[in-house]
Amino acid sequence: DGGITQSPKYLFRKEGQNVTLSCEQNLNHDAMYWYRQDPGQGLRLIYYSQIVNDFQKGDIAEGYSVSREKKESFPLTVTSAQKNPTAFYLCASSLRGGAYEQYFGPGTRLTVT
């Protein structure tokens, strides 16, 4: 089946620890994205990548880092510098950046205590 996988579904961490969220796609899409979803806030863009070895900051990049070493993978690291890391994180991909539909993964719910 073609699609986007995110793992794990639920993740728990202690405050002060970095944590990496996985995102893999087998759709052969060039562009990939990370969003954060908070209740009543909609989705907000963290980082995006249009092509391998290139990525750009989104609206709320502070406290996060990404890499794009392979076309199919776009992991997100939530660092200890992120002040409010508890949230639902969604990964998406599209054939190209811009005017193309984005396909979303099932999400990872991160809880930091």
Add this chain to the structure above:
Amino acid sequence: AQSVSQHNHHVILSEAASLELGCNYSYGGTVNLFWYVQYPGQHLQLLLKYFSGDPLVKGIKGFEAEFIKSKFSFNLRKPSVQWSDTAEYFCAASSGGGADGLTFGKGTHLIIQP
């Protein structure tokens, strides 16, 4: 700054009622517009999209939306809702030729009562 606003955060309707969810955007230049839906426990999925051409676009499950450039609006409509339409609905936009991500509205939680 680019922004998308949705007028209603919570909407409760009875089955067979008509639905209209408001969405306004603030973007310079050309814009691409989307409505996404998130059913309970499911992935976010695309309902419909507007890039150019006919301003009335039809999507899945009987939904449609109309792009009104003069009003900076892209309202979602359905003539007769079903209980299975209970979900969170998000309006989103991206710049016309750009390669950046989507800007989302805060969402509308729709509950359909049988």
